[in-house]
Amino acid sequence: xxxxxxxxxxxxxxxxxxxxxxxxxxxxxxxxxxxxTKQFVDEGHFVVFAVDAHDEKDDYHPESKLFxxxxxxxxxxxxxxxxxxQYYNEIKD
Numbered sequence: 176x177x178x179x180x181x182x183x184x185x186x187x188x189x190x191x192x193x194x195x196x197x198x199x200x201x202x203x204x205x206x207x208x209x210x211x212t213k214q215f216v217d218e219g220h221f222v223v224f225a226v227d228a229h230d231e232k233d234d235y236h237p238e239s240k241l242f243x244x245x246x247x248x249x250x251x252x253x254x255x256x257x258x259x260x261q262y263y264n265e266i267k268d
Contacts, residue, residue, distance in 0.1 A: 176220060178222070179211060179215040180223045181212060181222070181259065183226060184208060185246055186253070188201065188246070195245040201256075213262065224255065227245070230248055231248070
């Protein structure tokens, strides 16, 4: 058995208008991430979607002093980005 962990491939980290985006480099690997994720699912392996979550205006979180607000709970910024998000929505139920 194998496991794949997709970490923080969210709108805020990948989209051009994301709060803390890596932009083009992150977008360039989208098809490879989706293809690998589909392969793992199809072969019955474990797939984990690990997503950072922050509460709005949490002044006590250590990242609050280092980075702009990102991956805020209950916002679209925390949604999985692009085709990975679409695929996740297809398989999650």
